[in-house]
Amino acid sequence: MANKKKSDLVQKDVSLIGRDFGEFRKNLIEFSKNYFPNTYNDFNESSPGMMFMEMASYVGDVLSFYTDTQLRESLLSTAEENTNLFNIVNSLGYKPKNIIPASVTMDVFQLIPSTGVGDNVRPNFDYAMTINEGMIIGSTEYSSVEFTTVSSIDFAFSSSFDPTEVSVYQIDENTNLPVYYLIKKQVKATSGKEKTKTFTFEAAKIYDKIKIEEENLIRVKNISDSDGDTWTRVPYLAQDTVFEQIDNNEDNSTYLHQYSGDTPYLLELNRVPKRYITNFEDDGIMVIGFGAGISSNADEEIIPNPDNVGSALYKEHQNLDTTLDPSNFLYTKTYGVAPQNTTLTVTYLVGNGIGDNVPANDLVDVISTSTMFKNEINLNKNLVKFCKQSIACSNPNAAVGGKTTESKEEIRQNAMAFFAAQNRTVTREDYVMRCYALPPQFGSVAKAYLVQDYQLEQSKVDGQYINTEIPNPLALNLYTCGYNNEKNLTSLNEATKYNLKNYISYHRLLTDAVNIKDAHIVNIGVMFEIIVLPEYNSNEVLLRAIDRLKSYFDVDNWRINEPINLSKLYVEIDKVDGVQTVVRPDKQGKGGLQIVNKFNGNYSPNKYSILNATKGGIIFPPKDPSIFEVKFPNTDIRGQVITQSF
DSSP states (O other): OOOOOGGGSOOOOOOOOOOSHHHHHHHHHHHHHHHOTTTOOOOOTTSHHHHHHHHHHHHHHHHHHHHHHHHHHTSTTTOOSHHHHHHHHHHTTOOOOSOBOOEEEEEEEEEEEEESSGGGOEEOGGGOOEEOTTOEEEESSOTTOEEEESSOEETTOOOSSSOOEEEEEEEOTTTOOEEEEEEEEEEEEEEOEEEEEEEEEOSOOTTOEEEEOOTTEEEEEEEEETTSOEEEEOSSTTOOEEEEEEEOSTTTOTTGGGGTTTOOEEEEEEEOSSEEEEEEOTTSOEEEEOOOBOOOSOHHHHSOOGGGTTTTSSTTOOOHHHHTOGGGGGGSGGGOBOOOSEEEEEEEEEOOGGGGOOOTTOEEEEEEOOEEOTTGGGSOHHHHHHHHHTOEEEOSSOOBOOBOSOOHHHHHHHHHHHHHHTTOOOSHHHHHHHHHTSOGGGOOOSEEEEEEEEEEEEEEETTEEEEEEEEEEEEEEEEEEEEOTTSOEEOOOHHHHHHHHHHHHHHSOTTOEEEEEEOEEEEEEEEEEEEEOTTSOHHHHHHHHHHHHHHHTOGGGOOTTOOEEHHHHHHHHHTSTTEEEEOOOOTTSOSSSEEEEEOSTTSOSOOOOHHHHEETTEEOOOSSOEEEEOSOHHHHEEEEEOOOOO
């Protein structure tokens, strides 16, 4: 058979628009009619030709589906599969959070005896203890909840930064002089129940990994090996130095210890060859990764100084093919060392997320402590025992900040903001993202909003002094709020604010001063009236409408200073199956859809005029940064069905 010339080939039009089974089938039929009219013209449903067309349409539909799915799952904005979403955000440098612990400021008490006679009676601070970091306190109401202190407590030390409060506890009835004093300190604590697992390593493996399969895992607390060394967590394996907190005393600094009254701790930069990274997988399993250093040789032997190659100055390095291999650095300790011939003990914390936001005065059960006295050998043993047994604690305020796993939408938004920030805080979004990226052991910020600070400038006009607000270019106001155990908005506790300020200060621009303030919470209620289509059950439609508004006003969907668009509310209710229309308020503003302010009692004390704040169908928040919240959606969202009148 002779080859056809290119000019003999007929150009055929192929439709590229069809994407589903029906379109593929239709296009195949039209293609056959146009180009094979004399070859095949039996388009009966039961014909063999239609069978092949429908089979081809089926294959095309399946391929189209998987093509669309692959594209959708490769994009951050549209990915739905947890595995794909986690892979995308990890590539952007964002690590999704699993369970976020609650934080609280604890009052810790101890009894100490008195010393001296007569008017010289005073507290004997020789019996003031130091309680090491890691004291465990249990909840009286929730048996599974435990909190751990994040720093040590030195009752003998007192300053404006870390004051020790002293009060008389017991008085001698005969002398009317104090016998025992009660001393109090405050310390920050985070939720989490401690558990351990051990892993045995034999031969070293490059970038070795282990997994912690545990429900409600918060974080790894520490890792130690059988040699007694501690492994350090780092954000990425190339980071070989970390800051460590040390006591500001004469042993650590012969000069700076004079300032220990105001600065009891110093930050020291230490090199850590034994380090690891952590990541959460989409199913909540934590993966712990280690470095690539598997050789016991010094790094200089693996990557020698090029100036010495061939000179026999350093162990006679002369083999250029081996010693100058550019991939050799992967086997050095540049990315940390790999564990080998050892057993690692991993201590980690598990928690209950929002369930850890315990109420005030609930944390009173001291489960475990580690204490010491500065000169215990010279102290009365019975009094030492008494002082140790006198330890007590309580939380004057409720714990806040505990959250469950981030939702898919939260992961998307936080990852995009985190990537845009590039580990610096320049824009408003950078600061907000940095708040959300606060390590969970230091508390959690639910909402954040940044505005420029303003200062008053006084000027004289017509003999009168007037004050004018002008922007302060060197100061920013960061408004925040958190969650309580019911996932209602509340102010951050002082412990979380303190941690947040330090965290922000580390990343802020040198010229920026950041003031952390409480965002105002305006509680609202929603009342509405609807007309239901005749063929629908009124009660069912009403329940669906209420559920729709509950989803719309879900606290996760709202930001500080976000207004309420009444038109969107009408649209949301109109979307409910069975709703004929949403009734509008009458000329007096009564009935229909109403937004009302809820205040005092179980609500925020902030009173706000919704009527005066409504302009053009928009309810604007107060001038001071605020956030609207439906605190009790089951009772604060109410609706009724009315009968249409003719």
